[in-house]
Amino acid sequence: MKLYSYFRSSASYRVRIALNLKGLPYEYVPVHLVRDGGEHLAPAYRALNQDALLPTLIVGDDVVQQSLAIIEYLDETHPAPPLLPSTPVERAYVRSVALQVACEIHPVDNLRVLKYLKRTLGVDDAAKDAWYRHWIETGFSTLEAHLVAAGRTGTFCFGDTPTVADLCLIPQVFNAHRFNIDTTRYPTIHRINENALQHDAFARAAPGAQPDAE
């Protein structure tokens, strides 16, 4: 397997955790999002991924895109350990937590959105950073309420083993800390993150542990 990744890309980070949890070795192919105007925008990468987004996973002749689709694919092709619970309603709950991060928080703070704010709308850096924090804080506030209301957390978002919910949450907490958000205001999220960082599969997937880390 070959993973096109950028050390600080949240979506790549999610898939790296999945690969580590499954014990799957892979070749790491760095794609720099800033250098040379963005290596992801170059024709070579766009031939693989028309959306010019990271990550892309190559398995034999198969090209798999979109982090959540990649994670479901890995879970179907390498079922142990499972990244989703066993009953439909529990699976729906875990997926809903993952999607709260992947659909409601992360896309609005994506690099291309921040560029549009700055270049097209002329938003200054302070307002851009406030935007970034706003969507994480709004999202974490409701996600914390969701986790508490559901009462299903243990060491992780769902019980004591990692699921796709944690694969999405932990990279988002990393982003929050980069922007100096105090996550102790979200005690459940904060606790799950502290637990995950002790886990080898999460630690080895962290941005600072990647070959292209700066």
Place this chain on the structure above:
Amino acid sequence: MKLYSYFRSSASYRVRIALNLKGLPYEYVPVHLVRDGGEHLAPAYRALNQDALLPTLIVGDDVVQQSLAIIEYLDETHPAPPLLPSTPVERAYVRSVALQVACEIHPVDNLRVLKYLKRTLGVDDAAKDAWYRHWIETGFSTLEAHLVAAGRTGTFCFGDTPTVADLCLIPQVFNAHRFNIDTTRYPTIHRINENALQHDAFARAAPGAQPDAE
């Protein structure tokens, strides 16, 4: 089953198509996103859905949130007709198309994002509408390339039967048309939309066919 929905909510529209395709009757509970400052923000709805987002599906005692999690849940609990192909790599492809809409286009144009642009950043209506169109046009342009490169379309995004990819795409095309985007520039997307609108399950799920349509 009970679906909390708003006629013009894309995420609700996706789930309505799924319910129709599966032939599942449901009670429609309208939640108005504008009236009274937004009925979705009222405590009664937030007790069900802490994120204050539509839709929410109620099945017995189960509360299921996030449209893509709801659709996977319906596909697991009511497998016929399937909304995903049978092989992992084909499933990944279909999910990646769905996620290109659900993660890359739709969230950036969400109502709360548009409100932030206007109220907090002081963006005028013309620039706000240009933002809305920009993310659909950017997304449709890369999605069209993805669909063409994959070469898997038929009547629908994947062959001749609807999948979760179409459930996400068709509501997004509806939004594009609301903002006067000429979708003939994306011939594959345009063709699939034309086909879908002929399909009874899609037609009955359309915003104009809902009890709360204005």
